[in-house]
Amino acid sequence: MKNLTDLEIIASVxxxxxxxxxxxxxxxxxxxxxxxxxxxxxxxxxxxxxxDAFLRAFNGLNxxxxxxxxxxxxxRIVYNTAISRVNSKKRKIENETASIDDFFNLxxxxxxRTTENINFSSFITNMLEKIPSNYSALLNLFYINGMSCxxxxxxxNISVSNVKVMLHRSRNALRDYILKNDLLKELI
Amino acid sequence: MNxxxxxxxxxxxxxDLDSAAQKEVADILTDSFEDRxxxxxxxxxxxxxxxxxxxxxxDTFTDRVMKKVFARxxxxxxxxxxILAVSSIFVFFFLIIIGVVVFTAFNSHVESHYTQNYTHxxxxxxxxxxxxxxxxxxxxxxxxxxxxxxxGILITGYFFFENLKSSRLKDNGVH
Numbered sequence: 001m002k003n004l005t006d007l008e009i010i011a012s013v014x015x016x017x018x019x020x021x022x023x024x025x026x027x028x029x030x031x032x033x034x035x036x037x038x039x040x041x042x043x044x045x046x047x048x049x050x051x052d053a054f055l056r057a058f059n060g061l062n063x064x065x066x067x068x069x070x071x072x073x074x075x076r077i078v079y080n081t082a083i084s085r086v087n088s089k090k091r092k093i094e095n096e097t098a099s100i101d102d103f104f105n106l107x108x109x110x111x112x113r114t115t116e117n118i119n120f121s122s123f124i125t126n127m128l129e130k131i132p133s134n135y136s137a138l139l140n141l142f143y144i145n146g147m148s149c150x151x152x153x154x155x156x157n158i159s160v161s162n163v164k165v166m167l168h169r170s171r172n173a174l175r176d177y178i179l180k181n182d183l184l185k186e187l188i
Numbered sequence: 189m190n191x192x193x194x195x196x197x198x199x200x201x202x203x204d205l206d207s208a209a210q211k212e213v214a215d216i217l218t219d220s221f222e223d224r225x226x227x228x229x230x231x232x233x234x235x236x237x238x239x240x241x242x243x244x245x246x247d248t249f250t251d252r253v254m255k256k257v258f259a260r261x262x263x264x265x266x267x268x269x270x271i272l273a274v275s276s277i278f279v280f281f282f283l284i285i286i287g288v289v290v291f292t293a294f295n296s297h298v299e300s301h302y303t304q305n306y307t308h309x310x311x312x313x314x315x316x317x318x319x320x321x322x323x324x325x326x327x328x329x330x331x332x333x334x335x336x337x338x339x340g341i342l343i344t345g346y347f348f349f350e351n352l353k354s355s356r357l358k359d360n361g362v363h
Contacts, residue, residue, distance in 0.1 A: 021257060025250045033245040047245060054253045055260065120236045128240065143237045168198035174233045175226075184229070 006070035010061060025054055028071070031145050032078045038128055038136040039082040046082075053081040068154060075145065076155045079137060086133060123183070127174060135170050142167060191216050192223045200227070201234050263355030270351055274344045281340075285324070293317040 004012075004023070012020045032053065037046040057077050064073050128136045134156070141147045141155060149163045156163070178184055192200075192213060199205050200213045217224050293316040323329050 018257060018261065019254070022250050022254050025253050029245050029249055030242045034243040037243050047249065050245070050249075051253050051256065055256055058257050059260070120232070121239060124233075124236045124240055139237060139240075143240055144242050164198075164202075164204075168195060171198060171201075171230055171233050171237070172194045174237075175229045178229065178233075 007066065010064065010070065013058075014061060021058055024057075024074075028074060029054075032075065034144050035075065035078060035137060035140045036082045038140050039079070039133045040085060041129060041133070045085065049082050049085050050078065053078040056081060069151070071145075072147070072151045072154055075141065075147070075151075076157075079155050082137075083133075123178075124174070127177075131170070131173075135166060138163065138166050139170055191220055192227070194226075194230075197223075197227050197230055201231060259355075266355065267348075267351060270348060274348075278340065289320045289324070290317055293320045 006024065006027075009020050009023050013024075029050070033046060033050055036050050036053070037043060040046050040049060057074050060077070064070065128139060131139075138152060138156065141152045142149075147155070149160050149167070153160045153163045158166075196205075196209075196213060200210065203210075205213065217227055294313065296316060324333055
């Protein structure tokens with residue numbers, strides 16, 4: 001059963017085998033959790049939002065017309081649910097809209113040296129937790145979920161060129177931060 | 189001095205350049221130490237981002253979601269049954285009213301207008317039924333009928349919202 005494609009499992013769920021939805025949950029839960037956690041910056045909220053997203057996806061299975069991949073359709077629900085939560089909690093919207101370059105210029109909240117035995121991997125993980133939600137969501141979708149720029153543009157409802165610009169800015173900002181703070185020797 | 193823009197370096201990493209541009213960038217990278225070190229650090233960031241691991245959610249997550257799925261399905265089924273039951277009751281009462289009206293009209297018709305001319309009899313029966321139905325919508329009839337209908341809707345609405353409330357509470361209780 002676990003070797004079945006998403007579409008085969010969904011067809012089975014639609015036929016009334018609701019327990020098969022557990023396979024979809026198991027297949028996507030960790031990657032979706034990474035995405036939500038990086039958007040919300042909070043593990044408890046992330047679990048709750050992810051539960052809600054899985055329920056929304058289940059209730060909306062009949063509206064999935066297979067025009068895109070199931071994963072794209074599902075991550076779009078996850079992304080929108082997480083963004084709605086951020087907005088409903090009225091978190092600082094500046095964080096969402098601010099440029100990633102501005103964020104890296106405010107170094108007070110990025111004191112990377114406080115972490116002992118820092119390496120490149122933990123530096124990147126740390127940065128993903130702290131950079132603005134839309135940038136960390138994009139990096140998560142691109143690198144962890146392995147999605148293309150086209151798929152990300154569909155999920156985040158922005159143009160493909162904007163996805164590329166944001167992706168490039170994120171990498172440049174991380175690189176410039178390392179250079180500016182002379183972290184290269186410590187990280188590698 | 190940097191000959192290659194960050195934009196170009198990023199597109200080179202992503203393989204977004206055509207073969208001519210790709211060769212040009214590769215040549216510049218061979219010649220320019222500054223560009224090469226910028227590129228190498230950018231590439232390292234890209235490679236490290238690729239190695240980023242997914243986060244792991246608790247093991248019980250799937251069970252919790254599935255419980256909610258089943259609870260919600262059950263609640264939806266209960267609501268559907270409730271609506272079906274209530275509509276059946278309304279339809280039943282409506283049919284009784286219509287039956288009584290037709291029966292009364294037919295009886296009074298047989299007693300007073302029976303002529304063995306079927307067309308005439310049928311039209312006069314219809315007129316009789318029509319006049320009995322109109323009685324329901326007379327000022328007195330409509331107020332009684334309206335009161336009964338409103339009471340029915342109020343009672344049904346109350347139970348429907350109580351049902352919705354309890355299913356939501358159950359839904360939240362599965363956390």
